[in-house]
Amino acid sequence: MEESASMEIQLAIASINNEDQYTRKEAAILGKKEKKNDELVIEIREIVGRLDIQSSTRCRIYRVPHYLRKWNEEAYTPQVISIGPFHHKNKRLKAMEELKERYFSSFVKRTKINLDDLVGKIREMEKRIRGCYDETIDLSSDRFVKMILVDASFILELLERSSKGLTSDDPMAVEPRATAIMLDLLLLENQLPFFVIKKLHHLAFPSLSNALLQHTLIYFGKYICNQFIQRNPDVKIKHFTDLLRTFMLPPPVVRPESVIEQSQHTKLLYSATQLREAGVKFKVVESECRFDINFEKGVLKIPSLELMAWTEVVTRNIMALEQTHYIKDTYFTDYLILMDSLINTREDVDLLCKKKILVNYLGDNNAAMSMINNLNNGITWITTRKDYIDLYKKLNSFYEIPWHKWKATLRRQYFSTPWRAASTVAAIILLVLTFIQTICSIIK
Secondary structure (H helix, E strand, O other): OOOHHHHHHHHHHHHHHHHHHHHHHHHHHHHHHHHHHHHHHHHHHHHHOOOOOOOOOOEEOOOOHHHHHHOHHHHHHHOOOOOOOOOOOOHHHOOOOOOOHHHHHHHHHHEEEEEHHHHHHHHHHHHHOOEOOOOOOOOOOHHHHHHHHHHHHHHHHHHHHHHHOOOOOOOHHHHOOHHHHHHHOOOOOOOOOOOHHHHHHHHHHOOOOHEEEHHHHOOOOOOOOOOOOOOOOOOOOOOOOOOOOOOOOOOOHOOOOEEEOOOOOOOOOEEEEEEHHHHOOOEEEOOOOOOOOEEHHHHHHHHEEEEEHHHHHHHHHHHHHHHHHHOOOOOHHHHHHHHHHHHHOOOHHHHHHHOOOOEEEOOOOOHHHHHHHHHOOOOOOOOOEHHHHHHHHHHHHHHHHHHHHHHHHHHHOOOOOOOOOHHHHHHHHHHHHHHHHHHHHHOO
């Protein structure tokens, strides 16, 4: 009996120990789950917190979509200097951070602004600034405010110095870095909201509110259509890329209407040399806007387009801006689509250069052809300028008139080269002589 009781006690103790062990294991598992849940809750709370930053409807700064970027990565990537958060962590651009800080220091000393006021102004706008960027910026509040403050002050100091003329000992006067920085400041991904620069300028120069736009236009002068500056006195600028587009286009009140076509987009079906073969004459014209292209009485009138080393960078970033922000207002893109339609071969470029419609500083007409043909890769368009649709229809109809079409075929097949033309003329002469000889033989 005693042995039986002892056995029962041992079994009970073992059972209790097993239950305790199980309970400890279960508690450990529950503890781990609770810890994981706590971590997950913290992570989700951060997401919820980020959602408090409302996207700005007045200013949007976008990453260039991959379907555009892949065709020319460098055209969208700053080569020398980073502005704003998108390329802030790029190690290759860190060398210019010291120069930006020197310009910031110069700006503060020259304007004698209280640093607390500067920091306070950016801190006050922080949520609004973050909302301008098309992705969440993974920087703490302090780092974000410092970055925006240094970058905006650098830009203001640069514009101020440039308006007075950079001295030879100024690091920003050294080429080719000076031009590279100017181009970097126009890249879509390398922007600050213009209202930030404007607010700091007003804080530093409260009595010179109109000077900022003037200094900006002086700095970017060679990229801007001067005729439109006076006609846009109250223009609202989102950032520098937007400024560039704004002053390349005519004011909104005089822009041609853009329309959404229900059917397939009307396209120009024939290149410059094909149109010339059909009898179209090309003429370069002076115009305050390079996008004003007209076809009248068999003459296609096109303003001159200069192709420089920087043309592709500027063009691609304006087109990327239209693809992300002005998708129903793609005037710049419409123009490049038209030029792309005119240029299919080296001979098309040769023709347009001969007529001075293209002024090619790239040195090689093949390079010009390749650049223009590649600009529209990946482009999507919803609307098209109504005057361009009418232009396409006129040119297509002109070419397809039977006589014009036959004339184009004749020129292409029998007169496309000097040797072919000489052979054709010789064959015609031989045919005429043979015909005359036949007639003479019959008469005799």
